[in-house]
Amino acid sequence: MTIQWYPGHMAKAIREAKEKLNLVDLVIECLDARVPISSRNPKIDELLGDKKRLIVFTKVDLADSQKTMVFKQYYEDKGIPVILVNAKNGKGIDNLLVAIKEQMAEKHDKAKEKGVHFKTTRLMILGIPNAGKSTLINRLIGKNQAITANKPGVTQAQRWLKLNQDLELLDTPGILWPKFEVEYVGEKLALTGAIKDSLFYKDDVALFALSQFSPAQKEAFTNIYSLSFPESSDEFPQLLMDLAKTRGYRDDYEKASHQLIYDIRSGKLGRMTFDALPPEKETIVVEENESDAE
Numbered sequence: 001m002t003i004q005w006y007p008g009h010m011a012k013a014i015r016e017a018k019e020k021l022n023l024v025d026l027v028i029e030c031l032d033a034r035v036p037i038s039s040r041n042p043k044i045d046e047l048l049g050d051k052k053r054l055i056v057f058t059k060v061d062l063a064d065s066q067k068t069m070v071f072k073q074y075y076e077d078k079g080i081p082v083i084l085v086n087a088k089n090g091k092g093i094d095n096l097l098v099a100i101k102e103q104m105a106e107k108h109d110k111a112k113e114k115g116v117h118f119k120t121t122r123l124m125i126l127g128i129p130n131a132g133k134s135t136l137i138n139r140l141i142g143k144n145q146a147i148t149a150n151k152p153g154v155t156q157a158q159r160w161l162k163l164n165q166d167l168e169l170l171d172t173p174g175i176l177w178p179k180f181e182v183e184y185v186g187e188k189l190a191l192t193g194a195i196k197d198s199l200f201y202k203d204d205v206a207l208f209a210l211s212q213f214s215p216a217q218k219e220a221f222t223n224i225y226s227l228s229f230p231e232s233s234d235e236f237p238q239l240l241m242d243l244a245k246t247r248g249y250r251d252d253y254e255k256a257s258h259q260l261i262y263d264i265r266s267g268k269l270g271r272m273t274f275d276a277l278p279p280e281k282e283t284i285v286v287e288e289n290e291s292d293a294e
């Protein structure tokens, strides 16, 4: 897929995250539950080293719940606790606060033993663009202080936000990585909204989405758009043309693709998880191009 999702500021955002690692006690890695493998930076283990961390699956309300549980187990088997969160209605936030406390307990106990008054707990929130990092922070602090919007690249600079004297959270700009070897990661990230809409061809992503539909989604598609879902993927381009016509977009294929992508993102066609089970391969970075960094 010919999209350029790694603009210069990404390298800067990664560098700045690295620089702050020493200041934080715990990292919360936000993974979009619809792409719990593809939304993970393949270099994250290297980046975080032995830093304490939790994974939060965001947007669980939009993902296939059974698959979510399998992916949760997948990461927990690797020794990383996973908390499921719907930041839109706040479900899972209480569990997250408990998990943060648990992670910090050892450090608190050690400080107590030494008679040291434990300082504020500092958390860094990391993840791809549009994963819901800032929304999660607002939920945790109970105030809408971090700017959020349904497009990637909203948070442009790191910012500390406070719950109280005990807890401070570092909101960070979403990060993507230079290049993937694994197929369809770009399509999946574009479809779920992590890559700016202007950076990819809508029809490529819409055709990919159609290829991922389960029987339930095919049925939902037929009900919503009053179009029968073809047997063969050869007919998908024609299906997008028909969608354009029925929506009143004449022959605007791109506009029909855009509509379909938005309907999928909003959950109109049902809950969807786009990563396969079990993850077939680890995502491998084949090239790190920091030269065009700034």
Ligand SMILES: Nc1nc2c(ncn2[C@@H]2O[C@H](COP(=O)(O)OP(=O)(O)OP(=O)(O)O)[C@@H](O)[C@H]2O)c(=O)[nH]1
Pocket (backbone or CB within 6 Å): 058, 059, 060, 061, 062, 085, 086, 087, 088, 127, 128, 129, 130, 131, 132, 133, 134, 135, 136, 147, 148, 149, 150, 151, 152, 153, 154, 155, 156, 172, 173, 174, 175
């Ligand atoms: N359905 C659903 N939407 C969510 C959830 N969490 C966040 N969102 C929505 O996702 C969009 C992006 O949220 P942000 O919090 O701005 O995402 P971000 O990760 O901070 O994005 P950047 O700052 O661009 O990296 C917003 O429209 C949120 O309302 C969730 O759990 N469920």
Ligand SMILES: [Mg+2]
Pocket (backbone or CB within 6 Å): 133, 134, 135, 147, 148, 154, 155, 171, 172, 173, 174
């Ligand atoms: Mg943000």
